[in-house]
Amino acid sequence: MKTKYIDLIDQTYYFPQEEFTLEEDKLRFHGIDLMELVEQYGAPLKFTYLPQISNNIKKAKYWFKKAMEKHQYKGAYQYCYCTKSSHFEHVLSEALKNDIHIETSSAFDIDIVKNLIKEGKLSKDNYVICNGFKRDQYIKNIADLINSSHKKCIPIIDNYEELNLLNEAIHGNYNVGIRIASEEEPKFEFYTSRLGIGYKNIVPFYEREIEENEKVTLKMLHFFINTGIRDTSYYWNELLKCLKVYTELKKVCPTLDSLNIGGGFPIKNSLAFEYDYEYIIDEIINQIKVACEEADVPVPNIFTEFGSFTVGESGGAIYEVLYQKRQNDREKWNMINSSFITTLPDSWAINKRFIMLSINRWFDEYERVLLGGLTCDSDDYYNSEQNMNAIYLPKFNINKPLYIGFFNTGAYQESIGGYGGLQHCLIPSPKHILIDRDEEGNIITKLFSPQQTAEDFLKILGYNE
Incomplete structure (x- = not known):
């Protein structure tokens, strides 16, 4: 026995x-x-x-490269690390060895970015994607970074007021993204994410607030759902809705060239864990390309913001x-x-x-x-x-x-x-x-x-x- x-x-x-x-x-x-x-x-x-931090970054980069080559995808891929998963210096230092970028979510994140720049671990060639609900200190820190000529710092607009606050704090021209307020799964207590701007309001917001604003250039549409990237009808349906917004926005906004699909790759939580990362990435790239071809717009550069997948x-x-x-x-x-x-x-x-x-x-x-x-x-x-x-x-x-x-x-x-x-x-x-x-x-x-x-x-x- x-x-x-x-x-x-x-x-x-x-x-x-x-x-x-x-x-x-x-x-x-x-x-x-x-x-x-x-x-x-x-x-x-x-x-x-x-070393496992670098291992997972290299894996994701390889999977995206393989899928883009297979589908002859013309856009670039940029890997960002979601710092809120772990802010420790040893984590950031290891991750940044792999030619990646940073996603932030609060004011003090920018102080970490400044420290990394001072130490020579982060440069003006690295994107700093700024998510989260932004108020005084976060706005000020983002503005300080952009005013110091870090042009690849891209604040992601989470609510209508943020654009005016950024305009007041930033001296010259700057780039922004807009976050989509995705719809949550039916089992959630609420219907729509509190983060971002609703699907139907994004194009009108651009035309009303950004199109004629000489200081602001819209470069990125940001999409993320709370349950992460899963092979479910809910995820694929939300992705298609996002792509519809992207193609509609691209037609009226020529400067838009990037789609940020956020993070949410699961990590191994059991010895029986199964998740086909390559299939999921391949299908995401395929769906983005098909949607853009049908709408007759160029495919976007793809950004991801993997946190748990990077460090977990x-x-x-x-x-x-x-x-x-x-x-x-x-x-x-x-x-x-x-x-x-x-x-x-x-x-x-x-x-x-x-x-x-x-x-x-x-x-x-x-x-x-x-x-x-x-x-x-x-x-x-x-x-x-x-x-x-x-x-x-x-x-x-x-x-x-x-x-x-x-x-x-x-x-x-x-x-x-x-x-x-x-x-x-x-x-x-x-x-x-x-x-x-x-x-x-x-x-x-x-x-x-x-x-x-x-x-x-x-x-x-x-x-x-």
Whole structure:
């Protein structure tokens, strides 16, 4: 009878996989000995595997290049990184090695852009696409960037008033885009996104506010839907509506030459994850070309703003199982030495699932468990793994330490969790490790930030000045 943890994984999924392999009874991630990482730095810990950021950027660029060559598509492709997914310097520095551009969403993003320019990591050849609802400070920072001759900074108009605010703050001529307020899926509580301008209002807005404005040139139409790029009738229908707006707008606005299809590529959240990126990209390029040919307008340059896809699969978290509580005849609670609410807030807030695997003891027998965090909050738990509806781990043994890993956690978790600030029940943020490779491919690790201390919390709370 197959009762070992390795048997469970092997009969449930295709294993090993590209990033997950086994060395004896220990898990490796992109060849990284995770138990060695634990032995060196301790647990809990978070890590960022920097090469994966570049890997995913290169993959997307290749897929778009391949599709454009296949369809003899005349426009260019520009990859932008959505900074709100992770603002960390090490993430931006790694991403910018790959000849990409930046998408921002708030005022302080522009301060990061200015820092990157100062450090020589971003130049005036890089596009800075400015999304989001814009008010005083954001408008001022965008204007400062454009006034300093960064002409490839393109603010995306989110509401009617923004154009006048930008006109007042920017000295010379500048380029803009307009965001389409897409219609949401029927299950949403509202019909139309709060972001952008409605489909029917875009051409009239251009003719009324931009066409005769000598300072402003419309270059881009921006399209994004909340559910991301999925092979669903809803997505394809919204894309076709967007293309209708683009072709109508292009006929009255010769300067329009770019279509931004936003972000929303999913990332791997299970060992059973399946998503045909190449097919989706091929079909997007095909539909754009067909729509433009039917309307007799040139095809646009294509921009994307991939955030989670860029950085999500670079991140991970490792915890130790401290103890097992038995609450009744059936429920076994494995208590980790951290908190899900504070370290993986999406697992609690939006019921997001990450890849979860044991780091060690793969040849031991397994059992069904629930995972609990250290806070006294009843919601601090993780109780089901994608496609399995339960969590199975090697059997708890007080004399044999068990470590578990959550993978592809690199997007949003630090910012949503309030990195560097107060944590629920004052559970400290774990140490964060950066993992890279040298020119020979050898693994290099570096402590980015230590675990929070009591002194850190006391200072934030005003007890220590």
